[in-house]
Amino acid sequence: MSDAAPGHMPPVAPVTRQIDQAxxxxxxxxxxxxxxxxxxxxEAREGPYGRPIAHGMLVLALVSQMMTEAFGESWAATGQLAVRWRAPAIPxxxxxxxxxxxxxxxxxxxYSVRCTAADGELLLDGSASLRLA
Amino acid sequence: MSEKRDFFDLERGQVLGPYPARLDSDHARAYLDATAATATDGSPDRWLPPLQLGALLVGVLIDAIEIPPGLLHTGQSFEFLRPVAPGTELTAELTVAQVAERRGLRLGTVDLELRDAEGACAVGRASVLAPLPSAGGGPA
Known part of the structure; x- marks a missing residue:
């Protein structure tokens, strides 16, 4: 693929997962x-959120799953991720x-990437990039 | 795993490891199950989920340091350099890239590298912070 405007890049379908304590x-x-x-x-009950929070890497896994579903092995071979966690995901x-x-x-x-909770709260944002084979 | 290092004693340039590691297909399926992910063409049978390599590196970091109360993992980058087959013999190494103290917090960035027989196959950088013990030390 030759370089093109962002509007001509392959779309990436969003991924939604229910994160529960199990x-x-x-x-x-x-x-x-x-x-x-x-x-x-x-420790979780007496912590700042009063209950357990999900691992940041579990939330980030949704981003990698989304990119894997869109690009397959190219993501595994050339993918780059850079994110910051903005709020905890509370199951x-x-x-x-x-x-x-x-x-x-x-x-x-x-791509600019983000993870949001069902109420719209931003949990994570950053970028993901790859080179297509 | 050798003795854990105190997070507050880490110094810039300090190298932790190398640590041997290996992820087989059963580990990969457990990871997919634990992330509510689905198998895709080629993964996990031919290549491991890429972020599982990242999770392995973060796990090595967690194993290598004594986790202080209130430690937060605030940022993370990864670069996946090639697909890694299940069962590959791997080596993880961590290098403290930066430490700083600011407003009662200890900030640390640690470079993460995973190697196979060909060299680096995944690299990354973790950013973490924790309240200084003198600042109260309660969970952030």
């Missing part, structure tokens, strides 16, 4: 993350990852 618990086990703020613990919450075409330069497609 999913957070499974992620804690799979990622071997012992941080008690993600589980039903005294149960439906989280949507979305991408907006931002730039196509030097053969690289760059």
């Amino acid at each position: 999913l957070v618990d499974r992620y804690a086990a799979a990622a071997r993350d012992p941080n008690p703020i993600h589980r039903d613990t005294v 149960p919450v439906a989280v949507t990852a979305a991408a907006t075409p931002a730039q196509h330069a030097d053969g690289r497609l760059r």
Whole structure:
């Protein structure tokens, strides 16, 4: 693909997942993350949110899943991500990852990405880019 | 994993690791299940979910340092350099890129690198912060 305006970049379909405590618990086990703020613990209940929060990397996983569904192995071979977390995802919450075409330069497609809660709260934003094979 | 390092004692340029690691197909399926993701053409049978490599690196970081109360993971970047097949022997290494103290907070950025037999296959940078113990140390 030759360089083109963002409007001519391939669209990326958003991904929505329900993040509940069971999913957070499974992620804690799979990622071997012992941080008690993600589980039903005294630390979580006495923390700033009064309850467990989802792992930031679990929220970010929706972005990578979205890019994998759109670009397959090209994402695994050339993908780049840079994000900042803006607010915690507090289960149960439906989280949507979305991408907006931002730039196509030097053969690289760059999208602005964000994850939002069902009430519209911004959880994460940043960029994702890749080079198509 | 060797003894954990105190987050507040990390110094710029300090190297943590290398740590051997390996993710097989069962790990990949558990990761997909734990992220409510679906398998795609080629993944996880031929190549691991890319962010699972990132999660592995963050996991190594969590294992390498003593997590202080209130630690927040505020930012993250990753670059995936090639697909990685399940069962590949990997090595993770962490390098403290920056530390600073500001307004009662200790800020740290750590470079993350995952290598296979060909060299780096995924790299990244994690940004974290935690309240200084003298600032009260409660959860941020």
